[in-house]
Amino acid sequence: MIGWILLAIIVLIILRAPIFVALGAPAASYLWLRGIPLELAPQRMLGTVNESILLAVPMFLLAGALMNRYGATARIFDFAQAVIGHVRGGLGYVTVLASMVFSAMSGSAAADAVGVGKMTVAAMRERGYDPNFAAAVTLSSATMAPVIPPSIIMIIYGATANVSIGKMFLGGIVPGLLMAVSLMITVGWLSARRGYGRGEPFSFGRVLTTFWRASLVMLTPVLVIGGIFSGALTPTEASAIAVVYVIFLGLVYRKLKFSDFYRSLVHTGTAVGALMLVVSVSGLDAWVIAREQIPMMLAQQVTEMVSSPTLVFIAILLVVLVLGLFMDATPIILMLVPAIAPLVTAFGIDPLHLGVLFCIVCVLGLITPPVGVALYGVALVSRLPMERVFAATIPFFIMLLVLVAIMIAVPSIVTWLPNKWG
Amino acid sequence: LELTAAHVNPPGEPSNVAFQELAKRLGEGTTGIALQVFPQGQVGGETDALEQVRFGALTMTTVATASLSTFAPSAGVYDLPYLFRDGDTHPWIVADGEIGKEIEAKIEAETGLEVLGWWSGGLRHVFTRGAPVTTPDDLAGRKIRVIGSQVYLDSFNAMGALATAMPYGEVYTSLATGAIDGAENDISGYRNVKFYEQAPNFSLTGHFFLYKPVLANRSAMEALSPEQREEFDRIFAEVTEMQRGLFKANFDSDLAYLKENGVHVVEVDRAAFAAKVQPVVDKLSETYGADLVQRIRDAQ
Amino acid sequence: MSQTLVKIEESVVRLEGLILFCTLLALIVMLAMQVLFRFVLQAPLAFTEEAGRLLFAWLIFIGAARALYVSQHFMVDIVYNHVPAPLQKLFGYVSDAASIGLAVVLAQAGFRMVFRGGQTLPVLGIPAWAQTAALPVGMTLLAFHALCFVLRRQHVGDGAHPDFEE
Numbered sequence: 003m004i005g006w007i008l009l010a011i012i013v014l015i016i017l018r019a020p021i022f023v024a025l026g027a028p029a030a031s032y033l034w035l036r037g038i039p040l041e042l043a044p045q046r047m048l049g050t051v052n053e054s055i056l057l058a059v060p061m062f063l064l065a066g067a068l069m070n071r072y073g074a075t076a077r078i079f080d081f082a083q084a085v086i087g088h089v090r091g092g093l094g095y096v097t098v099l100a101s102m103v104f105s106a107m108s109g110s111a112a113a114d115a116v117g118v119g120k121m122t123v124a125a126m127r128e129r130g131y132d133p134n135f136a137a138a139v140t141l142s143s144a145t146m147a148p149v150i151p152p153s154i155i156m157i158i159y160g161a162t163a164n165v166s167i168g169k170m171f172l173g174g175i176v177p178g179l180l181m182a183v184s185l186m187i188t189v190g191w192l193s194a195r196r197g198y199g200r201g202e203p204f205s206f207g208r209v210l211t212t213f214w215r216a217s218l219v220m221l222t223p224v225l226v227i228g229g230i231f232s233g234a235l236t237p238t239e240a241s242a243i244a245v246v247y248v249i250f251l252g253l254v255y256r257k258l259k260f261s262d263f264y265r266s267l268v269h270t271g272t273a274v275g276a277l278m279l280v281v282s283v284s285g286l287d288a289w290v291i292a293r294e295q296i297p298m299m300l301a302q303q304v305t306e307m308v309s310s311p312t313l314v315f316i317a318i319l320l321v322v323l324v325l326g327l328f329m330d331a332t333p334i335i336l337m338l339v340p341a342i343a344p345l346v347t348a349f350g351i352d353p354l355h356l357g358v359l360f361c362i363v364c365v366l367g368l369i370t371p372p373v374g375v376a377l378y379g380v381a382l383v384s385r386l387p388m389e390r391v392f393a394a395t396i397p398f399f400i401m402l403l404v405l406v407a408i409m410i411a412v413p414s415i416v417t418w419l420p421n422k423w424g
Numbered sequence: 425l426e427l428t429a430a431h432v433n434p435p436g437e438p439s440n441v442a443f444q445e446l447a448k449r450l451g452e453g454t455t456g457i458a459l460q461v462f463p464q465g466q467v468g469g470e471t472d473a474l475e476q477v478r479f480g481a482l483t484m485t486t487v488a489t490a491s492l493s494t495f496a497p498s499a500g501v502y503d504l505p506y507l508f509r510d511g512d513t514h515p516w517i518v519a520d521g522e523i524g525k526e527i528e529a530k531i532e533a534e535t536g537l538e539v540l541g542w543w544s545g546g547l548r549h550v551f552t553r554g555a556p557v558t559t560p561d562d563l564a565g566r567k568i569r570v571i572g573s574q575v576y577l578d579s580f581n582a583m584g585a586l587a588t589a590m591p592y593g594e595v596y597t598s599l600a601t602g603a604i605d606g607a608e609n610d611i612s613g614y615r616n617v618k619f620y621e622q623a624p625n626f627s628l629t630g631h632f633f634l635y636k637p638v639l640a641n642r643s644a645m646e647a648l649s650p651e652q653r654e655e656f657d658r659i660f661a662e663v664t665e666m667q668r669g670l671f672k673a674n675f676d677s678d679l680a681y682l683k684e685n686g687v688h689v690v691e692v693d694r695a696a697f698a699a700k701v702q703p704v705v706d707k708l709s710e711t712y713g714a715d716l717v718q719r720i721r722d723a724q
Numbered sequence: 725m726s727q728t729l730v731k732i733e734e735s736v737v738r739l740e741g742l743i744l745f746c747t748l749l750a751l752i753v754m755l756a757m758q759v760l761f762r763f764v765l766q767a768p769l770a771f772t773e774e775a776g777r778l779l780f781a782w783l784i785f786i787g788a789a790r791a792l793y794v795s796q797h798f799m800v801d802i803v804y805n806h807v808p809a810p811l812q813k814l815f816g817y818v819s820d821a822a823s824i825g826l827a828v829v830l831a832q833a834g835f836r837m838v839f840r841g842g843q844t845l846p847v848l849g850i851p852a853w854a855q856t857a858a859l860p861v862g863m864t865l866l867a868f869h870a871l872c873f874v875l876r877r878q879h880v881g882d883g884a885h886p887d888f889e890e
């Protein structure tokens with residue numbers, strides 16, 4: 003049965019059916035064929051998005067939209083261009099850096115992807131960058147958000163797998179920084195290979211003037227991160243405070259017109275509808291996958307084939323990678339972790355090492371089609387076709403996979419910091 | 425014949441163990457009943473699962489009375505603060521006795537579901553970062569996260585705390601940053617979700633006792649033949665006994681574990697806290713009937 | 725497509741826009757108030773978390789309906805763009821039928837769920853259908869927009885509307 007569903011999903015995607023239809027229609031047919039009441043479909047769809055943590059997505063999307071409208075984004079990127087524009091592919095590095103800063107403000111890759119992407123892709127395009135490249139850098143660096151703390155999926159993982167969440171947070175820091183480094187290496191390599199041009203030569207005066215113009219805007223992350231770590235704000239609230247601050251900037255810059263404001267909210271609401279409907283329907287698919295016990299079966303079959311701890315470790319991550327094609331991170335954790343728990347104990351695998359890498363590989367699933375909320379988020383804000391965004395992301399994706407392989411081989415990259423400080 | 429069950433509890437939690445055991449014993453039974461269990465919220469949260477049971481996508485689930493009362497207002501009487509003398513005897517005298525049957529009948533009428541039995545969610549306690557809570561005064565002006573239920577909010581405000589509603593997924597981070605000063609949960613949740621890492625003071629306030637009623641879809645249960653139903657009921661009764669016992673036994677082992685891990689366990693004078701929530705109890709007694717509340721209290 | 729229907733669809737879209745504006749604005753205000761009351765005034769509000777989820781449901785499903793009108797839903801047109809015109813027509817009909825069919829099924833099942841009722845939102849103390857009705861209402865509007873594509877002799881997803889980018 004599950005094979006037919008997969009086939010139907012792929013056929014519908016090829017026929018150019020909207021993704022939510024391609025994911026939803028086969029699942030609804032499954033319910034009907036299995037004699038399961040169809041009310042389950044709206045129940046699961048509503049239940050999946052009945053999470054106030056997801057509110058960060060519309061908020062960051064709106065903050066980005068307003069910043070673009072007021073030219074606030076332009077102020078940041080003029081400054082960034084002044085600092086690093088003389089370097090080939092300079093704004094690519096800026097995007098990775100921006101995502102890293104953003105990672106400390108949010109726990110979700112989707113919020114990072116739309117929040118950063120809303121600004122970076124348009125700004126890079128205006129400054130002569132290949133929009134596909136811009137989208138790819140944004141998408142791949144959004145994967146840092148749930149790796150660098152705070153991280154929602156690490157909380158879920160820790161609670162499900164009985165691993166210290168505090169240690170997982172610490173365990174994400176070094177891998178998160180290494181992700182930034184490897185993405186920057188890829189930016190440099192691609193820029194050189196494709197012969198991307200350089201901006202104007204460096205001028206200290208320009209750095210100063212653009213810095214002054216951008217200073218109020220650059221206070222946004224300072225306020226938000228400060229707000230979270232001082233205990234004033236939860237990460238979800240922080241996203242709304244970012245919006246309030248951006249509205250305040252609009253008043254300061256005297257650019258806030260009601261008609262523009264109205265339009266920004268309507269268009270953001272529309273974009274949220276397109277993005278979250280896919281998330282919502284994927285929750286229905288997750289129910290079907292759970293009903294058919296697919297993750298447990300996969301885990302059992304794959305791990306039966308191997309017998310050394312390292313191979314079991316790799317096999318588990320491969321299962322995560324495959325499930326990540328079709329599922330969001332949270333349902334993967336909820337379904338797979340109980341299934342692999344006995345193996346982890348039996349083979350003496352370090353639960354912290356596995357946990358952090360499990361989460362990273364889960365996050366890689368958020369940037370792959372056909373179910374990938376970050377991928378859709380970037381496609382949405384960049385106005386590029388989803389398949390083109392993913393194709394452009396492949397070099398970065400491979401780089402991240404290589405990094406995962408290195409972290410499998412060298413556990414201390416993950417475990418050193420938590421064991422020292424935890 | 426395949427039945428399905430869903431719950432939100434992690435491995436090691438008594439309801440999780442109980443459902444596993446139920447599935448195992450039914451599988452070993454002689455009347456051919458199979459039970460497929462979806463643990464840890466794989467198919468949705470408590471109210472989601474309850475709704476799925478209502479329209480027949482699942483056979484059964486167990487939820488906290490706080491979740492059940494969003495469907496069955498009558499269940500709310502069990503959520504009165506300090507209603508029970510203890511967490512392991514008094515609740516069963518009530519639930520298994522005359523009063524329990526009355527309330528059960530009301531719940532069944534309100535939801536259209538069958539109540540299979542009453543499991544334990546244990547007593548709930550307060551935990552804090554910073555200073556421990558020993559008296560109600562220690563709660564004054566401190567932000568305590570409670571589950572989004574009116575009686576929980578009212579009770580904590582009455583104790584002098586600033587009751588704060590917040591999604592469960594943000595509680596850990598908020599305890600770490602100090603966005604909240606504490607929260608409340610049963611000991612098993614406190615241990616499993618690692619709240620003790622950020623809020624190492626565990627005060628045994630026991631402000632609520634939480635039942636975990638097991639509810640089933642009526643027509644799905646009616647599909648069982650009389651022999652199957654008889655076997656199901658027998659095994660279910662055994663498992664219920666086990667679940668309740670497990671909750672009691674786990675409390676001691678959890679407490680020992682937490683102490684080993686640096687948790688400061690605080691004994692409190694529960695009467696002082698109970699006095700503070702009396703206005704809430706009085707108000708709710710009007711809703712549910714002062715007579716009923718008194719009968720629950722007096723049950724021996 | 726008849727002029728009346730065009731007019732009706734335009735008013736529906738304007739109404740959707742108004743709902744989206746109000747919901748999103750209310751969400752910002754609500755989250756900001758949540759911070760103000762908890763952190764600044766030290767008097768946390770109980771209802772904002774639940775009300776936030778209620779508004780979010782409406783934002784999503786009304787937004788999804790409007791997104792269909794402006795062709796903002798995700799689709800992969802890489803194969804579609806490279807097949808001959810008659811085959812494109814066939815592709816279009818199949819995906820139109822699937823879209824309308826799914827939306828109608830979801831709307832119907834959603835309304836059944838709403839009318840069964842029985843659940844209340846614990847903190848607000850109002851019936852849960854205030855939140856769950858967002859799905860069937862949104863899906864009905866979405867099906868309506870999809871049908872309008874067909875009546876305009878177009879296919880769902882044709883001609884991305886210019887208005888959506890900020």
Ligand code: NA
Pocket residue numbers: 104105106107108109110146147148149150151152153
């Ligand atoms: Na983060």
Ligand code: NA
Pocket residue numbers: 326327328329366367368369370371372373374
């Ligand atoms: Na994916």
